[in-house]
Amino acid sequence: MKIPARLTPLISEGMIDRVVSRLMSGKEADVYIVEINGQRQCAKIYKDVEHRGFKQAVRYTEGRKSRNSRRGRAMEKGSKYGRDQKEKSWHDAEINALRKVAAAGVRVPKPMSCVDGILFMELITDTEGNAAPRLSEVALKPEQAIEDHNTLIKYILRMLHVGIVHGDLSEFNILVDEYGPVIIDLPQAVDAAANNNAREMLLRDVNKIRDYYAQYAPALSSTKYGKEIWSLYESGTLSPNVNLKGTFEENTKSADVEGVMHEIEEALKEQQERIRRIEEAEQNS
Secondary structure (H helix, E strand, O other): OOOOOOOHHHHHOOOOOEEEEEEEEOOOEEEEEEEEOOEEEEEEEEOOHHHOOOOOHHHHHOOOOOOOHHHHHHHHHOOHHHHHHHHHHHHHHHHHHHHHHHHOOOOOOOEEEEEOOEEEEEOOEOOOOOEOOEHHHOOOOHHHHHHHHHHHHHHHHHHHHOOEEOOOOOOOOEEEEOOEEEEOOOOOOEEOOOOOOHHHHHHHHHHHHHHHHHOOOHHHHHOOHHHHHHHHHHHOOOOOOOOOOOOOOOOOOOOOHHHHHHHHHHHHHHHHHHHHHHHHHHHHO
16 A cells, blocks of 8 residues: 555654555545554544535535634635644644534544644544444444434434534544444534524434334434524523433414515604604704
8 A cells, every 4th residue: 555645754753653454435534544553543634625525515614614714714715724724623623623613512533732733633433443444335234324313313402502513513523332423524513503404404414313213213304403403502401411302393474575575664654753743843942
């Protein structure tokens, strides 16, 4: 196997003992299994923005703020320094999201360090010590599909409770080990409170998961966890241990447009009448 150019300096410096194998290639990064101090880890090598296949990244980064004013100005101007800092913010977002959702009780790989655009993190394995498969590679029985689906819904809820929406969740970025699902790939993680696309992305995440597991457990296809979770979030009543029902009653009551327009017209008439009376009083004074 050819050693990736980005990893070669780290091998020369003794940070990496050896590159074991290539694990996967994604739209924003390539992932390798490496050995560090006798232990296997994942090395996620982020692709340059020109070669990254992640579409409409600006929709995901909306609302992200830089604490460093110089860095923020440079990112806005698009200078070389700014582009470099924008890339760094993409990497930092994943590390911060991984740590934040792990603290909330969501199973994700543990981040170790980030060096020169390479994220080193825990390698999720199966019972034999091999890299755990993606959800898309696993066949499930109906009862297991329901259990794992409910686990992921709980994880999505917990993520939203700490203000994060994955934004790109599917069977391709969920690993499955002996303990169940593990969520991966969070560089595009969305700030739920600051991003106008958060609701749409959360619903898409939930629906993708629902539709995938419904192949094995058709009863899941009628659930509406996404709208239920977002409704609780909007109302300020979302909690990590809330008892979800998987149902949501749509508000089908149409707006009384005619009534609203009538009230506006009446208010305008009253305002005009007040102005008329004031003008008459001034003329008679």
